Amino acid sequence: MDGEVERFLESFDVLAQAIRRARGAQVAPSVNGRGLTLSQYGLLQPLTNGDRARVSELSNDAGIAPSTASRILDVLERRELIRRQRHAGDRRGVEVSLTARGRELLADEDAWLRSRQRDFYAGLPEPERALAPDLFERLAALIDELAAGSVHQTAT
Numbered sequence: 001m002d003g004e005v006e007r008f009l010e011s012f013d014v015l016a017q018a019i020r021r022a023r024g025a026q027v028a029p030s031v032n033g034r035g036l037t038l039s040q041y042g043l044l045q046p047l048t049n050g051d052r053a054r055v056s057e058l059s060n061d062a063g064i065a066p067s068t069a070s071r072i073l074d075v076l077e078r079r080e081l082i083r084r085q086r087h088a089g090d091r092r093g094v095e096v097s098l099t100a101r102g103r104e105l106l107a108d109e110d111a112w113l114r115s116r117q118r119d120f121y122a123g124l125p126e127p128e129r130a131l132a133p134d135l136f137e138r139l140a141a142l143i144d145e146l147a148a149g150s151v152h153q154t155a156t
Contacts, residue, residue, distance in 0.1 A: 012139075015139070041110075048110065053095065058096060082102050
């Protein structure tokens, strides 16, 4: 049993390292290097349907600080992928929307990412397909808990 636990812990560490590396990696292979990083993709994902969102909403959805979101959005605005404007009802609030170029790039990146995810799913043995969604959700909850700094002590 201890060997199984150790293998799980090592595998979890490998997953966590891959997630950290992925944050700055391009979503899809890009010929001209002008794609989106996973952090940029995650920040823009809520805008897929042509919606506008406040910077605070985007940062909250992406699980990053508003200041980090603003820095990412600065880069995306310089690349003319997004547009920022003052919120009509609140002069302090800023709304973000995709430009036509941004919508096209996000759609391309999303299609590539989803195809890779579908390929991964198709390659899983049938019993693992049934287990994967629950396992991913539970791992995501654990990662969120770890990121928030929650420490739960168990009685021994």
